[in-house]
Amino acid sequence: GAVVSQHPSWVICKSGTSVKIECRSLDFQATTMFWYRQFPKQSLMLMATSNEGSKATYEQGVEKDKFLINHASLTLSTLTVTSAHPEDSSFYICSASVEWGQGNSPLHFGNGTRLTVT
Amino acid sequence: AQSVTQLGSHVSVSEGALVLLRCNYSSSVPPYLFWYVQYPNQGLQLLLKYTSAATLVKGINGFEAEFKKSETSFHLTKPSAHMSDAAEYFCAVRGGKLIFGQGTELSVKP
Numbered sequence: 001g002a003v004v005s006q007h008p009s010w011v012i013c014k015s016g017t018s019v020k021i022e023c024r025s026l027d028f029q030a031t032t033m034f035w036y037r038q039f040p041k042q043s044l045m046l047m048a049t050s051n052e053g054s055k056a057t058y059e060q061g062v063e064k065d066k067f068l069i070n071h072a073s074l075t076l077s078t079l080t081v082t083s084a085h086p087e088d089s090s091f092y093i094c095s096a097s098v099e100w101g102q103g104n105s106p107l108h109f110g111n112g113t114r115l116t117v118t
Numbered sequence: 119a120q121s122v123t124q125l126g127s128h129v130s131v132s133e134g135a136l137v138l139l140r141c142n143y144s145s146s147v148p149p150y151l152f153w154y155v156q157y158p159n160q161g162l163q164l165l166l167k168y169t170s171a172a173t174l175v176k177g178i179n180g181f182e183a184e185f186k187k188s189e190t191s192f193h194l195t196k197p198s199a200h201m202s203d204a205a206e207y208f209c210a211v212r213g214g215k216l217i218f219g220q221g222t223e224l225s226v227k228p
Binding site for chain 2: 004006034041042043044046049091093095103104106107108109110111112114
């Protein structure tokens with residue numbers, strides 16, 4: 001149980017274009033999902049908290065107009081990288097919890113999306 | 119603020135040897151702690167979590183971790199390393215969000 005599916009697993013796009021990444025909770029509903037970014041050989045950096053039916057909460061330093069997050073249903077959150085540039089190339093990972101309100105409820109992660117901007 | 123520190127960015131062991139990955143936490147309240155494993159180009163998989171029900175927590179793949187409040191530690195161990203254990207391991211503490219340590223890369227030599 002508690003499977004999070006992320007799509008696509010990798011994408012190459014040209015500079016200036018936009019890319020959408022989908023994150024789905026397959027066997028549970030998630031009112032809250034999280035988007036992380038990971039640089040090579042580094043830890044995960046929380047970008048934003050996605051809340052179903054409301055605006056996402058972005059971490060300090062993350063451009064909300066560049067990284068658009070939509071959480072339209074209890075099982076789907078999307079991250080759109082707008083006007084992508086080479087420096088946006090990274091590994092993006094989404095996560096969700098069965099019951100985030102419970103302190104010991106773990107996050108379950110998607111398999112990540114490798115974005116390369118040329 | 120809550121945080122975790124992983125001691126050692128890289129640990130190398132021989133196959134069959136003990137695995138010890140260190141994690142120390144900082145928290146003003148009883149912490150919720152987790153260990154995750156990440157294989158190359160994949161997401162994170164939960165190994166185990168500390169729920170305060172027991173100080174010794176058993177996880178998947180033969181891993182376990184012991185919560186020691188006096189040492190503010192939550193070290194991950196496995197009695198006998200296997201080649202398939204080679205991966206990146208992250209300790210994390212839960213507050214309003216999940217905060218990760220810097221990660222420890224485990225290498226297993228044949």
